Amino acid sequence: MPRRRAGALLPLENEILGVALVMARAGQATFHGFGLAQAMRERSASRSLTAHGTLYKALGRLEDFGLLASRWEDAASAEGRPRRRLYELTARGVHAAEQALAGGGEAVRRSPRTAPGPA
Amino acid sequence: MTPERAARLVSRWVRFYTRGLPAAVARRRIEEIDADLHDHIAYERARGTADRRIARNVLSRMARGLAADASWRRRARPLEGNPMKTLLAVLATVLGVAAIVFGEADDAPGLQLLGALFVVGAVTFGVRASLRGR
Numbered sequence: 739m740p741r742r743r744a745g746a747l748l749p750l751e752n753e754i755l756g757v758a759l760v761m762a763r764a765g766q767a768t769f770h771g772f773g774l775a776q777a778m779r780e781r782s783a784s785r786s787l788t789a790h791g792t793l794y795k796a797l798g799r800l801e802d803f804g805l806l807a808s809r810w811e812d813a814a815s816a817e818g819r820p821r822r823r824l825y826e827l828t829a830r831g832v833h834a835a836e837q838a839l840a841g842g843g844e845a846v847r848r849s850p851r852t853a854p855g856p857a
Numbered sequence: 858m859t860p861e862r863a864a865r866l867v868s869r870w871v872r873f874y875t876r877g878l879p880a881a882v883a884r885r886r887i888e889e890i891d892a893d894l895h896d897h898i899a900y901e902r903a904r905g906t907a908d909r910r911i912a913r914n915v916l917s918r919m920a921r922g923l924a925a926d927a928s929w930r931r932r933a934r935p936l937e938g939n940p941m942k943t944l945l946a947v948l949a950t951v952l953g954v955a956a957i958v959f960g961e962a963d964d965a966p967g968l969q970l971l972g973a974l975f976v977v978g979a980v981t982f983g984v985r986a987s988l989r990g991r
Binding site: 770771772773775776786787788789790791792793794795798810819820821822823 | 867871885886888889890891892893895896897899900914917918919920921922923924925926928929
């Protein structure tokens with residue numbers, strides 16, 4: 739994993755923001771871990787899903803930066819399966835995601851953007 | 858190996874590396890991964906993926922995330938003690954993961970077993986050292 743400059747977003751974090759924004763624009767404002775991993779795999783045409791540790795660590799970092807907010811889904815919605823943690827972009831997250839998307843896939847990977855200070 | 862068995866292994870690993878962390882932090886990580894594993898298996902089954910392949914994918918996601926798990930735990934509660942011991946434990950983990958990955962590529966179950974032993978040994982050592990340090 740690339741070393742992080744202070745306050746900078748890693749390529750994976752930019753990718754998460756970009757995918758979250760695409761999902762939000764398609765009408766899916768909230769997302770959960772596996773759904774996100776699946777969307778990222780489809781978008782990048784990769785064969786494998788992002789590893790558990792890598793994915794949830796990145797989601798936690800984005801939440802710490804105030805770019806994502808999360809909550810547990812209602813027990814009633816879970817319908818007997820383990821309840822999911824639902825994430826959504828904050829207003830600052832939308833702004834950062836728009837920057838990430840404007841940078842384009844490769845540009846985003848090569849040039850991590852700067853995260854705002856902690857919320 | 859069945860997907861459920863692979864999921865139980867991942868679940869045990871998550872419970873292991875979240876030991877000693879604040880209860881709310883540990884519970885959130887455990888429940889989040891449990892939901893992910895359930896969704897992953899359900900999704901792949903609905904697509905008609907073979908059970909063996911699903912199990913391999915689940916274990917692969919765990920193995921590829923080991924370093925991030927260790928780093929996340931360190932951030933949640935920094936390791937204490939001799940830094941050289943910590944370095945050796947990290948090195949053993951990296952070697953173990955490499956052996957698992959190369960063993961998979963070369964279809965060498967012995968190498969994979971050796972890698973798994975390295976990882977389990979290093980992680981056990983690291984967590985015990987961490988718990989002793991508190």
